[in-house]
Amino acid sequence: MKADKExxxxxxxxxxxxxxxxxxxxxxxxGEVLHLIVDDxxxxxxxxxxxxxxxxxxxxxxxxxxxxxxxxKMS
Amino acid sequence: xxxxxxxxxxxxxxxxxxxxxxxIKKLEKDQPxxxxxxxxxxxxxxxxxxxxxxxxxxxxMGMEVHIFFTFFGINLLxxxxxxxxxxxxxxxxxxxxxxxxxxxxxxxxxxxxMAKELGxxxxxxxxxxxxxxxxxxxxxxxxEIVGAAAFLDMAANSKVQLFIS
Numbered sequence: 001m002k003a004d005k006e007x008x009x010x011x012x013x014x015x016x017x018x019x020x021x022x023x024x025x026x027x028x029x030x031g032e033v034l035h036l037i038v039d040d041x042x043x044x045x046x047x048x049x050x051x052x053x054x055x056x057x058x059x060x061x062x063x064x065x066x067x068x069x070x071x072x073k074m075s
Numbered sequence: 076x077x078x079x080x081x082x083x084x085x086x087x088x089x090x091x092x093x094x095x096x097x098x099i100k101k102l103e104k105d106q107p108x109x110x111x112x113x114x115x116x117x118x119x120x121x122x123x124x125x126x127x128x129x130x131x132x133x134x135x136m137g138m139e140v141h142i143f144f145t146f147f148g149i150n151l152l153x154x155x156x157x158x159x160x161x162x163x164x165x166x167x168x169x170x171x172x173x174x175x176x177x178x179x180x181x182x183x184x185x186x187x188x189m190a191k192e193l194g195x196x197x198x199x200x201x202x203x204x205x206x207x208x209x210x211x212x213x214x215x216x217x218x219e220i221v222g223a224a225a226f227l228d229m230a231a232n233s234k235v236q237l238f239i240s
Contacts, residue, residue, distance in 0.1 A: 012179055015132035019189070022135035053136045 001060055001071050003035035004028070010067070014042040018050050021072075025056060028074045033059070036070040043068055110139035110233035112226070115148035116240035119161035120168060120183070123151050126239050127186035133235075134193035141233065142190075143226040145200035148239075149207055152199055152214045157183055191217050198226060 007024050009017040017038045024034060036047065047070050051058040057073040111133045113126045130140045144152055151158060160168045172182060181189060190197070198221045199214060211220065230236050 015128055015135065016179070016181075018132055019135045019193070022137075050136055053138075 001035070002033065003071060004032040006035045006037070008037050009043075010037055010039045012038070013040050014046060016040075017043050018046055021047070021050060022054075025054070025072075025074055030074055032074050034072045034074065036072060038068050038070075039066050041068075043070075047072075107234045108139055108232050109137070110141065110229070111235040111237070112141045112230035112233040113143065113237045113239060114226075115142060115144050115151065116146040116238070118147040118150040118156075118158055120158040120171065121161065122148075122239050123158040123183055124186065126237070127183070127190055129237070130190050130195045131186065131193055134190070134195050138235075139233075140190075140193075140195040141198065141226070141229045142195060143198045143200060143221070145203045146206075146240075149199055149203040149209055151183075151187075152197065152218050153209065154213065154215050155184065156215075187215065200226075 005024065005028060007020060009020050012020070017036070017040055021034075021036060028034060038047070047061070047068075048058055050056075051072060056075050058070060059073050060069075060071040062069045111130070113130065115122065115126050117123075126142055130142055133140045150156060157172075159165050160171060175182065197218050199209075199218050201220050201222055204210070204220065
């Protein structure tokens with residue numbers, strides 16, 4: 001899936017992927033898509049919760065091995 | 076025979092609408108903010124890390140964060156303070172700090188710095204400062220000294236309140 005930016009937060013534990021995601025979201029433009037990669041299992045629920053709270057749209061998520069991928073459209 | 080009630084007269088839609096508007100405005104004003112208020116009353120390692128991790132997360136989720144430090148918790152705001160594991164676990168503090176390092180988790184001072192960068196509001200209880208003999212210049216920068224009433228006002232307007240002791 002096409003993304004405007006990629007954020008690799010592997011090796012980071014809760015809540016750091018969310019903190020990094022929030023920082024990135026601040027500098028991205030509306031409508032841009034961020035591809036987030038994490039290996040912290042907590043992110044499975046945390047990233048959708050962050051999107052729900054902040055009003056950014058989670059358009060796709062997938063899992064391969066221990067890696068979680070999220071595509072988030074900024075609003 | 077039952078008395079005729081006042082409002083049994085013809086419907087005054089305009090007046091009702093105005094009344095509703097007034098009530099909605101009041102409700103909106105009383106609605107709590109998307110904020111979290113925490114009280115930290117202890118200074119051990121576990122009780123120090125939790126509110127910061129929670130606070131940093133909440134700030135990242137766009138919430139307003141207020142953390143009020145009181146009693147022993149006030150020690151956490153001293154310049155360069157590093158909390159120890161509680162009671163008999165104290166000798167294991169170094170082990171825990173090392174473990175956190177291998178897990179890429181910021182130490183206490185790192186958490187504090189991050190919280191400040193993210194705009195987390197940190198408050199010191201003025202009475203506790205007196206009790207513990209801590210002066211304003213002993214505290215790390217960016218701390219607001221407030222009383223209980225000021226904090227309670229913020230807590231009353233926050234959706235989430237936590238007490239850590």
